[in-house]
Every structure is written in structure tokens, then in C-alpha cells.
């Protein structure tokens with residue numbers, strides 16, 4: 001069995017066939033999903049999906065860096081209000097994204113650090129989105145050193161970055177990128193331990209080969225697990241066992 005530690009099942013891409021997507025995930029041995037929020041617009045869909053599959057999904061709440069703009073203070077209030085309405089297993093997804101737009105870098109950092117503080121206050125791990133902002137994220141994490149842990153979701157960095165993230169007490173979320181033909185990630189992962197890694201999809205994005213370019217779904221995570229079994233030269237059941245244990249420990253899942 002596996003846990004998809006990063007799924008956006010609640011987005012409209014799945015409105016037409018959400019039940020079938022979950023059925024296929026269950027058939028593929030996916031035991032549980034972690035659903036990280038994006039912004040205030042996605043909260044109601046997130047909650048509705050949790051209601052539809054209460055035992056199959058756990059929620060993370062946060063404001064995504066690409067949604068940070070002029071109205072960020074009000075957006076943070078909206079997010080904070082939900083803490084009394086639902087149970088969350090993590091703060092996420094949060095982080096910095098300097099790939100799409102650098103206009104609001106200052107605001108992105110303020111929002112990221114506010115949410116890191118929430119993680120400290122609520123004793124929750126964080127799910128970090130990092131796009132071309134590794135050093136800036138490290139600078140923020142240094143201010144919370146020893147107080148937060150979590151996962152760098154969608155990890156695709158080099159060995160040096162990986163080691164630093166692990167030193168901060170984080171796991172690395174591995175998705176379909178590792179199956180891409182030109183990915184340097186397999187060589188990086190060879191230098192790491194399986195106990196450092198979580199499996200994820202980031203569905204609907206980043207479908208693994210041979211589904212690359214199509215809508216991603218949890219059932220495809222099998223391809224990512226198979227690729228890891230090649231990289232670590234072990235059988236796929238060992239990959240599933242260790243990464244599932246890692247997810248249960250990090251998110252303190254009490255579902256099994």
C-alpha cells in the first residue's frame with residue numbers, strides 16, 4: 001500500500017469523475033491521500049471533498065505562494081479562520097515561488113513566515129512548495145530552526161540542496177518528475193536514503209511516464225514507486241513500505 005502525500009483531488013479537473021479516480025486509486029493500493037490547500041478560493045472544494053471521502057483524505061491548510069498578492073492579509077485571515085472549523089494534519093502548501101512572478105517576493109516571504117509560525121503554534125508539520133527559491137526558503141527556515149519540520153514537496157534539486165533540506169529536519173516528496181527521461185533526480189536520489197523520501201503525485205499535475213502530459217491521478221503513483229525500486233535496487237514492496245511509514249510518522253496519521 002501507498003499514501004499519496006500531495007493530491008489536489010478537490011480541483012475542478014476531477015469534478016466529472018472524482019469517484020472513479022478514487023476507485024482507481026484504491027485498486028492501485030493507495031490507502032490514503034493528503035490534500036494540501038491552494039488559497040481561499042479552494043477551501044470550499046477542499047472541505048467538500050473531505051466530506052465525500054472522510055476516511056480516505058486528510059487535509060493540509062495554507063496559502064500557496066503563487067496566490068500571494070496585494071490582498072494577502074485578508075487571505076491569511078480567511079485561512080486562519082478555518083483552523084477552528086476542521087482538523088488539519090499539516091500547514092500547506094506554503095513556500096516561495098520565484099519562477100512565475102517576483103513582484104510580491106517581500107509579501108511571499110511575510111506570508112511564508114507567518115504560516116511557519118502557525119505550524120509552530122499548532123504543532124503541525126509543513127508542506128513546502130519551492131520553485132527557484134531554495135536559498136530564500138532556507139533563510140526563512142533558519143529563523144524557525146529546530147521548531148518546524150515537514151516535506152519539500154516536488155523535490156527536484158541537487159545533492160547539496162537535498163542534504164541541507166534533510167538537515168533542516170525535512171523529508172523530500174518524490175513524484176512523476178523522477179520518471180522523466182532527462183531527469184537528473186535518479187542520480188541525486190542514489191546518494192540519499194529511502195527513509196528520507198515520501199511518495200506523492202501533485203495530481204492533476206506532473207503525471208509520470210508513460211502518462212506524461214496527461215492529467216495525473218493517484219493510481220499513476222505506481223510508476224513512481226517502480227522507478228524508485230530501480231534507483232534503490234530493491235523490490236517495490238520495500239519502497240512502498242518505507243515511504244508509507246515515513247508519511248505516517250511525519251503527518252502522525254492515525255488511520256491504520
Ligand SMILES: [Zn+2]
Pocket residue numbers: 006008036093202
Ligand atoms: Zn500542490
